[in-house]
Amino acid sequence: MRLLxxxxxxxxxxxxxxxxxxxxxxxxxxxxxxxxxxxxIRGLLPKIDWRALVAATRAVxxxxxxxxxxxxxxxIFADGAADVEGSAIRRIHHALLEVHVQEGSxxxxxxxxxxxxxxxxxxxMLHEDEV
Amino acid sequence: xxxxxxxAPPDVFYNESEARKYTTSSRIIEIQSRISERAxxxxxxxxxGVPKLLLDIGCGSGLSGETLTEHGHHWIxxxxxxxxxxxxxxxxxxxxxxLADMGQGLGLRPGxxxxxxxxxxxxxxxxxxxxxxxxxxxxxxxxxxxxxxxxRGARAVLQFYADNVKQSEMIVTFAMRxxxxxxxxxxxxxxxxxxxSYLVLTCGPPSVTTSLPKGKGxxxxxxxxxxxxxxxxxxxDRTVGIYERNRPKKRQKTKKNGKGKDWLLRKKEQMRRRGxxxxxxxxxxxxxxxxxx
Numbered sequence: 001m002r003l004l005x006x007x008x009x010x011x012x013x014x015x016x017x018x019x020x021x022x023x024x025x026x027x028x029x030x031x032x033x034x035x036x037x038x039x040x041i042r043g044l045l046p047k048i049d050w051r052a053l054v055a056a057t058r059a060v061x062x063x064x065x066x067x068x069x070x071x072x073x074x075x076i077f078a079d080g081a082a083d084v085e086g087s088a089i090r091r092i093h094h095a096l097l098e099v100h101v102q103e104g105s106x107x108x109x110x111x112x113x114x115x116x117x118x119x120x121x122x123x124x125m126l127h128e129d130e131v
Numbered sequence: 132x133x134x135x136x137x138x139a140p141p142d143v144f145y146n147e148s149e150a151r152k153y154t155t156s157s158r159i160i161e162i163q164s165r166i167s168e169r170a171x172x173x174x175x176x177x178x179x180g181v182p183k184l185l186l187d188i189g190c191g192s193g194l195s196g197e198t199l200t201e202h203g204h205h206w207i208x209x210x211x212x213x214x215x216x217x218x219x220x221x222x223x224x225x226x227x228x229x230l231a232d233m234g235q236g237l238g239l240r241p242g243x244x245x246x247x248x249x250x251x252x253x254x255x256x257x258x259x260x261x262x263x264x265x266x267x268x269x270x271x272x273x274x275x276x277x278x279x280x281x282x283r284g285a286r287a288v289l290q291f292y293a294d295n296v297k298q299s300e301m302i303v304t305f306a307m308r309x310x311x312x313x314x315x316x317x318x319x320x321x322x323x324x325x326x327x328s329y330l331v332l333t334c335g336p337p338s339v340t341t342s343l344p345k346g347k348g349x350x351x352x353x354x355x356x357x358x359x360x361x362x363x364x365x366x367x368d369r370t371v372g373i374y375e376r377n378r379p380k381k382r383q384k385t386k387k388n389g390k391g392k393d394w395l396l397r398k399k400e401q402m403r404r405r406g407x408x409x410x411x412x413x414x415x416x417x418x419x420x421x422x423x424x
Binding site: 004007119121122125126 | 180181182184207211216227229231232236237238245261263280282
């Protein structure tokens with residue numbers, strides 16, 4: 001599961017008011033290299049919950065990867081920034097698309113319902129009384 | 132071949148052996164690929180070359196998601212069968228995978244998805260596989276959450292196999308109630324094999340620019356591969372049949388003609404010209420002899 005997907009997910013459990021952001025508890029994760037596409041990041045960034053993303057990077061043990069506040073767009077999408085190692089857009093790309101959580105769990109902030117992650121696949125199935 | 136919906140719930144039917152069989156069948160791979168291409172076409176994404184974040188609902192072992200990856204898009208796949216998802220992991224699909232029941236709602240934040248496709252999955256929602264299942268409530272939960280998570284103006288293309296007209300109508304009804312605009316596009320409606328139904332939905336109010344696309348193969352324009360095979364087979368059969376029927380008739384006619392008085396008179400004249408002794412023509416010429424002779 002990518003952190004991008006984690007950022008999109010919300011809990012469906014009965015009794016959950018907002019249901020997101022889910023608290024990520026990662027016990028195992030890995031990285032897979034993906035080609036950077038500035039246009040994709042540009043289109044995606046307005047939809048990202050930045051605080052949830054920062055919390056997720058800390059949960060996997062990368063507290064220094066992203067700053068607490070979202071950097072301004074001029075800085076992220078500056079000309080040639082995509083080619084600079086360690087630039088803002090590179091780090092955002094890495095966090096969203098290259099970090100994969102393999103084992104762990106997702107916790108609903110409202111009901112504390114725990115969704116296990118096995119082999120990179122979250123189990124979002126609800127029991128009958130939770131629908 | 133009986134429909135899988137009537138044999139078992141999807142998470143039971145697609146067990147380990149069935150999931151593997153499904154994924155290694157070259158025919159199924161080809162069909163899935165073709166339907167996915169068509170669904171992506173109907174999605175009508177802007178041609179700006181920018182990758183989109185798409186949903187693949189009922190992604191199974193990643194056959195349909197593979198088409199999305201080939202076009203450069205990122206996708207999140209949902210499936211209820213753990214075995215299918217395990218096969219997807221083996222095949223190292225690019226998209227993110229989730230084990231979830233779409234009848235319980237998709238569980239996504241509002242307005243974050245650029246488009247959604249689904250290949251032969253939503254007909255499963257019409258079956259009550261558990262005592263707690265109500266197909267109408269499940270369809271409502273599914274379309275409601277789908278509408279919520281799609282961005283304004285985004286589209287969803289859901290290909291499905293309806294068991295009957297009522298099922299088709301029920302699916303469309305709940306899609307409209309959730310707020311979608313659009314309808315069903317049918318490719319090859321006259322072919323029982325090649326016919327495919329796509330529920331094409333647009334998120335947001337309908338407008339003139341978002342008219343429903345036309346299905347392929349309507350009004351007899353062009354033919355799909357399956358159609359060609361079927362029709363040529365039929366033609367062959369008819370030709371053989373006609374040929375068989377003609378032969379006996381000809382024989383019968385020939386027999387009926389036989390030899391009459393005219394033939395006899397022509398023969399006598401012929402013999403005279405050749406110098407043979409020929410009896411004179413009388414009123415008895417060509418008549419049958421009596422029995423006692």
